[in-house]
Amino acid sequence: MEADSDIKTTPRGFQCGLCNVNLPNQSSVDQHVKGRKHQTLRTVRSTRKTQERHSVFVSGITPLVSQSDVTEYFTQFGPVSDVVMDKDKGVYAIVQFAETESLQATLSRVEHQMGGLKLRVKPREKKDFKLIPKKNASQNLQQALERLKPPLCQLVSVNAQVQYVVERFQLGENEKKARGLLVQLLQEVFVEFFPDSQIQPFGSSVNTFGVHSCDLDLFLDLDNTKVFQAQAKSTAEQAGEGTSDDGRSEDSILSDIDLTSASAAEVLDLVAAILRRCVPSAHKVTVVGGARLPVVKFHHHQLNLQGDITINNRLAVRNTRFLQLCSGMDERLRPLVFTIRHWAKQKQLAGNPSGAGPLLNNYALTLLVVFFLQRCEPPVLPTVDRLRDMACEEEECVIDGWNCTFPSQPIAVPPSRNTQDLSTLLFGFFTFYAKFDFAGSVISLRQGRALPITDFLSQEQPEGEKPTKLHGPKLGPLSLLDPFDLSHNVAGNLNERSQRGFQRECQEADKYCRSLQYQRKSTKGKSWGLVRLFTPRGDVPQSPAEQLTISIPFKPASLPEALRDRLRAAGGGFRLPWFREVCCAVEGVLKGVLGCHLAPSADAAWGAESFVDAETSPGSLNASMNDSCDSVGSQGEGAGAAVAGAKRPLSSSSDAGESPEGKKPRLSKRRKPEPPHWICVQKHAVWAGRRRVRRELVKDSDSRPEGSCVALETKVTARIAEKEPELGGPLEVKVQPQVIGGTESTKAVLTLEPISDEAGVFHDFFHFLEAFLPKMVETFLEKDASDL
Known part of the structure; x- marks a missing residue:
C-alpha cells in the first residue's frame, strides 16, 4: 500500500514523510492516513507523476513562437493535453501528451524543426514530490513588527504613530x-x-x-x-448580409x-x-x-x-465611490483604517493572501470602522440613509434594484462636530467592539445601528439559493450588512472561532489602551503606544477542558419555520427557547439514536422535573433558565447558563418561625449547587465500524449523508449492538450542557467528563460525538416530530 511507504517509525512514534508531520501512535497514523490532507497530497503526487511520464522538455524556441504554434506542431505525434511556456524569456516549453505512445513517437524522431527553428526535445526531468512548507506566519509578523518598532518608538504621541502607519503602508x-x-x-x-x-x-x-x-x-x-x-x-440584417459593414465587428x-x-x-x-x-x-x-x-x-x-x-x-464600483466619499468627509477615517487593518493582520484576524477562508477581509474591516464612527457621540460619519437624503436629484443611483444614492462630493456633507483625536478614537473602536453583542445583532450602516437578529430569522434565504431582495442576508457569528446590497453579509465567511478571536483581541486591546504604556512615550526607550498593540498574538495551547467540549452553533438557516417564528417572537430572549429545543434534541440523540442510558445527576439541583422524558423537558428547561441564567436573557452578558430544574419554592410560614438552633445545620450545609448535568451510560462501541454498517443498510440505492436520518442512524446503532460484544465495562460520562450568548456567538456547549472508563474508550466516544452530535441535533431541529 502506497500510504504505508510514507509512514516511517521514529524513536518517538511515527512520521509521515509526505505531509511532514509527526504522529504519536498507531491510532493517530490510521486517522491521518484517512484524512483529507494526506489523501489530497497523494492525489496531487500521483497527478504530477503522470504528467512527468507524459511530458517532454522543448528548447530552442524564441519569444515570437506562440503556445498555439507549439501545440499545432506536436499534435502530429498525438493529442496534446497542455503546453506550458516560459513567457518571459521565451526559450523553452513543456508539452504534455494525453497518451504514452505520443511521447514515444516524439522522442523517437531524431530531429525536430518548426518554422525554421531547430528544436531540442528530451524527456521531462523527473523530480521527487515534496510538500513545500508554508512560510512561518508568526515569524513574518514578528519581522514586520521589528521593522516598525524603531521609528514608532521615537515618535512623541500615538497620534503621530498612527499617521506614520499611513505614510509607511499607503x-x-x-x-x-x-x-x-x-x-x-x-x-x-x-x-x-x-x-x-x-x-x-x-x-x-x-x-x-x-x-x-x-x-x-x-x-x-x-x-x-x-x-x-x-x-x-x-x-x-437591413443590408441583408451576415456581418455589419463596420470593420470593428469583423475584427x-x-x-x-x-x-x-x-x-x-x-x-x-x-x-x-x-x-x-x-x-x-x-x-x-x-x-x-x-x-x-x-x-x-x-x-x-x-x-x-x-x-x-x-x-x-x-455594485463594487459604487461601494468604492462610497468609501472615497467617507474618506473625504473626515480625514481621521484613513489613519484609523490603516492602523486597524495592520493590527488585525498582526493578530492573524485578517490578511489571508488567498482572499478565502474564515478571516476578515479588508472591506469588512473598513465597514466596521465606518460603523463605529457612525455610533460615536457626536457621530463622526453620517448614516447611509442620511447621505441619501443629502443627495440631489441628479445623483440618484439604483443598481440591481438597490438604492445606492449619495452625494458625489464631500463638500455636500456638513462637517462632524466630533473633535476626538486619533488616539481616543482608536481606543474607542476597541472598547465598542469588546462589548458588542455580535450574537444578537446585525450591523446596518444604512441605518447606523445594530438591528436585532430576530428581525431576520424569517427572511434568511434557504441554503443553496442565491441571495435576493426577497430574502435576508446569510446570518453568521458576525453579521455585517453591505451598505447597499442588504442581502449580502460581507463577513459571512467568518466562523465562530474567527469572531471570538476578533472580539477577544478587541478586549485585550481595550484593556491595554487604558494603561500608561499606550498613552505615554516611555522615558526609558521601551516599547509603547502602537508597538505593544501590534505585537503578534502567540499560539495559545488548548486546555484539556476545551478539548473535551462539543459546540452546537445557532444556525438560523437550518431551523424549521415554526421555530423561527417562535424565536422571532421571543425577541432578545431567543436564546432560551432555542437552547430548550437543543437540549431536547441532544437527549433524543444520546438516548434514542445511540441507545445510551440517561439519568439526571443525583446531587445537582434538578428540582421536581427531569429530562428523562422529552415531553416534560421544555417546562423543566424553561424554569431552569429563569432560575439559573437570567443573564443570558439580557444580551449584555456572555456568561454560560447551565441547565437546571424548577425554581425552588419560597420558604413557608412554618419555616419562618423555626428556631435559630434549627436553622444552623441548614446554614452550615449551604453551598453553591453543582451545575445540573446528565449521567450518560454506554455499554457498546456504537462508533466502531459505523460507516460500514450504514453502507450495508443503505445498499447504495438510498444513499444519505451521515446524520441526516434519525431512523437510519437508530438502525445502525441497533445493528452494532446486536453483532458486537459489549465493552469491557460500561462507559459512564458526565454531560453538562450550557448556552453561551451575549457578546459571544450563540451556541450550546456540552462539556464531557469521564466518570467510569474501564475499557479506555472515552476519547474514542468523544471524538465520535464531536462530529456526529451537531449533525444529528440539526436533523432533529429541522424535522417535525412526525417525520422523526
Missing part, C-alpha cells in the same frame, strides 16, 4: 501611476475585442485605502458593447459570441484567453467560476501585481 505615487498605466493598457487591449467596453478599477487601489502590493480589482463593463453588438446585427471577438445570451463563464473564458495571448507579462491566468462573483485572476510579472477582472460587479 500606495506611493509611482505605484498609482504604474497601476494607471496597466489599466490603460488593458483598456486598449479589450476595446479591440469588445468595442466600446470600459475597464473600471475598484477596491483598495482607488478607494484611498490601498497599501503596497494590494490587488488590482477591475470591472469590465460590457453594457456599451452589447448596444454596439445589437446595432451591428440590426445593420447587417472583434463579437463574431464568435452573443453577449446577450452568453453565460458569465463563457465571457470570462474569453477574457482569460485575451489576457494570456495579448497582454505582455500576464501570468498565472485562471478563471475562478465557483466564487460568489466569478472572476479571472492574473499576475502581472513585471509589476509583481495580482489582479482580478469581473464582469458583473457594478
Whole structure:
C-alpha cells in the first residue's frame, strides 16, 4: 500500500514523510492516513507523476513562437493535453501528451524543426514530490513588527504613530501611476475585442485605502458593447448580409459570441484567453467560476501585481465611490483604517493572501470602522440613509434594484462636530467592539445601528439559493450588512472561532489602551503606544477542558419555520427557547439514536422535573433558565447558563418561625449547587465500524449523508449492538450542557467528563460525538416530530 511507504517509525512514534508531520501512535497514523490532507497530497503526487511520464522538455524556441504554434506542431505525434511556456524569456516549453505512445513517437524522431527553428526535445526531468512548507506566519509578523518598532518608538504621541502607519503602508505615487498605466493598457487591449467596453478599477487601489502590493480589482463593463453588438446585427440584417459593414465587428471577438445570451463563464473564458495571448507579462491566468462573483485572476510579472477582472460587479464600483466619499468627509477615517487593518493582520484576524477562508477581509474591516464612527457621540460619519437624503436629484443611483444614492462630493456633507483625536478614537473602536453583542445583532450602516437578529430569522434565504431582495442576508457569528446590497453579509465567511478571536483581541486591546504604556512615550526607550498593540498574538495551547467540549452553533438557516417564528417572537430572549429545543434534541440523540442510558445527576439541583422524558423537558428547561441564567436573557452578558430544574419554592410560614438552633445545620450545609448535568451510560462501541454498517443498510440505492436520518442512524446503532460484544465495562460520562450568548456567538456547549472508563474508550466516544452530535441535533431541529 502506497500510504504505508510514507509512514516511517521514529524513536518517538511515527512520521509521515509526505505531509511532514509527526504522529504519536498507531491510532493517530490510521486517522491521518484517512484524512483529507494526506489523501489530497497523494492525489496531487500521483497527478504530477503522470504528467512527468507524459511530458517532454522543448528548447530552442524564441519569444515570437506562440503556445498555439507549439501545440499545432506536436499534435502530429498525438493529442496534446497542455503546453506550458516560459513567457518571459521565451526559450523553452513543456508539452504534455494525453497518451504514452505520443511521447514515444516524439522522442523517437531524431530531429525536430518548426518554422525554421531547430528544436531540442528530451524527456521531462523527473523530480521527487515534496510538500513545500508554508512560510512561518508568526515569524513574518514578528519581522514586520521589528521593522516598525524603531521609528514608532521615537515618535512623541500615538497620534503621530498612527499617521506614520499611513505614510509607511499607503500606495506611493509611482505605484498609482504604474497601476494607471496597466489599466490603460488593458483598456486598449479589450476595446479591440469588445468595442466600446470600459475597464473600471475598484477596491483598495482607488478607494484611498490601498497599501503596497494590494490587488488590482477591475470591472469590465460590457453594457456599451452589447448596444454596439445589437446595432451591428440590426445593420447587417437591413443590408441583408451576415456581418455589419463596420470593420470593428469583423475584427472583434463579437463574431464568435452573443453577449446577450452568453453565460458569465463563457465571457470570462474569453477574457482569460485575451489576457494570456495579448497582454505582455500576464501570468498565472485562471478563471475562478465557483466564487460568489466569478472572476479571472492574473499576475502581472513585471509589476509583481495580482489582479482580478469581473464582469458583473457594478455594485463594487459604487461601494468604492462610497468609501472615497467617507474618506473625504473626515480625514481621521484613513489613519484609523490603516492602523486597524495592520493590527488585525498582526493578530492573524485578517490578511489571508488567498482572499478565502474564515478571516476578515479588508472591506469588512473598513465597514466596521465606518460603523463605529457612525455610533460615536457626536457621530463622526453620517448614516447611509442620511447621505441619501443629502443627495440631489441628479445623483440618484439604483443598481440591481438597490438604492445606492449619495452625494458625489464631500463638500455636500456638513462637517462632524466630533473633535476626538486619533488616539481616543482608536481606543474607542476597541472598547465598542469588546462589548458588542455580535450574537444578537446585525450591523446596518444604512441605518447606523445594530438591528436585532430576530428581525431576520424569517427572511434568511434557504441554503443553496442565491441571495435576493426577497430574502435576508446569510446570518453568521458576525453579521455585517453591505451598505447597499442588504442581502449580502460581507463577513459571512467568518466562523465562530474567527469572531471570538476578533472580539477577544478587541478586549485585550481595550484593556491595554487604558494603561500608561499606550498613552505615554516611555522615558526609558521601551516599547509603547502602537508597538505593544501590534505585537503578534502567540499560539495559545488548548486546555484539556476545551478539548473535551462539543459546540452546537445557532444556525438560523437550518431551523424549521415554526421555530423561527417562535424565536422571532421571543425577541432578545431567543436564546432560551432555542437552547430548550437543543437540549431536547441532544437527549433524543444520546438516548434514542445511540441507545445510551440517561439519568439526571443525583446531587445537582434538578428540582421536581427531569429530562428523562422529552415531553416534560421544555417546562423543566424553561424554569431552569429563569432560575439559573437570567443573564443570558439580557444580551449584555456572555456568561454560560447551565441547565437546571424548577425554581425552588419560597420558604413557608412554618419555616419562618423555626428556631435559630434549627436553622444552623441548614446554614452550615449551604453551598453553591453543582451545575445540573446528565449521567450518560454506554455499554457498546456504537462508533466502531459505523460507516460500514450504514453502507450495508443503505445498499447504495438510498444513499444519505451521515446524520441526516434519525431512523437510519437508530438502525445502525441497533445493528452494532446486536453483532458486537459489549465493552469491557460500561462507559459512564458526565454531560453538562450550557448556552453561551451575549457578546459571544450563540451556541450550546456540552462539556464531557469521564466518570467510569474501564475499557479506555472515552476519547474514542468523544471524538465520535464531536462530529456526529451537531449533525444529528440539526436533523432533529429541522424535522417535525412526525417525520422523526
